Amino acid sequence: MALLRTGLQLVVLGVLFAACQWLVARTGIPAPPGLLALLVLIGLLLSRAVPERAVGQGADLLLRYLPVIFLPPGIGVIRELHLVRGHALGLAGVLLGSLVVGQLVAGLVGQAVVKREKQ
């Protein structure tokens, strides 16, 4: 029974994504269908049009095995190594520098706002 419920919830998530794919293709909205489906589902859950129990277990299952879905594009990087050739050090510097600055800014801003909220 639980298996059937989880399967049906996966179908609901699949239908939601397929509907967003159709909408993007039909209207030409320049948005990834997945991001659109995420926003639609957040809206549906917050407005209680869709209860959490209608998609919860299916979503948990998908998120648990998410890394497996990432593998094919990850392996595909070997086709793109030539793009990094000669720029690997520069790219590493940019990634590290921007990561450190972003984390510090987000942390300091978050802490300042939390302090203000407490006052």
Added chain:
Amino acid sequence: MRALEILGATGFTAALYWACSVVQRRLRLSLLHPLLLSVLAGGTLFALLPESWLDAYDRGSRPLLWLLGPATAALALPFYRQRAFLAQHPWAAVLAAASGCASTVAVVWGLGELLGLSPLLMRAASLKNVTLPVALGLAQLTHTQPGLTTVCVFTSGLVGSAIGPALLSRVGVRSPVARGLALGTLSHAIGTARALEEGPLPGAAGVVALTLSAVLIGTGAIVLSMIFG
């Protein structure tokens, strides 16, 4: 032939990830994420094989890749479950995520220009702090290579969760909410897992921040792609 390719690619992907998870558990090295190990092992293997094998793997893994869409929608659930946190700290969450995203993208383009990186590499680096299912959708939209985007997203997650907590402590960020927001904004799910180790409050902040930063960077990428095509 097509069914065989799908079966082979799905079976290979699942088996490779499972094997690398076992290796990672045995080695007990948190920096060696099973996905990173799998990418390294799979990439090395396909580099040694004829290119037609990688072509067949690409074709066979298309149905698995389609699942990225429903999986992106599924991210709504953890966000919805943390709605109480968002109701308590709406401004801290939005402002920390927005400032973190804006500053990191600004540094990518500023430093990237200075170091002579190509726009393609800078686009991939700009998507680094977006959770991977959304980042791959945005990569398609912005004509950025998915493999390169995956590597940038991974670097941000792994390095950010490794150095983030010490970095935040060093500059005096002790608020659990702020620490979770910083880790979730820049290091998405991997950072959120690290924030959860500090407690449930930083963990909740991380989940909210990773969703907000995906929406913010996504909106920015959509607007820019509308302007510049």
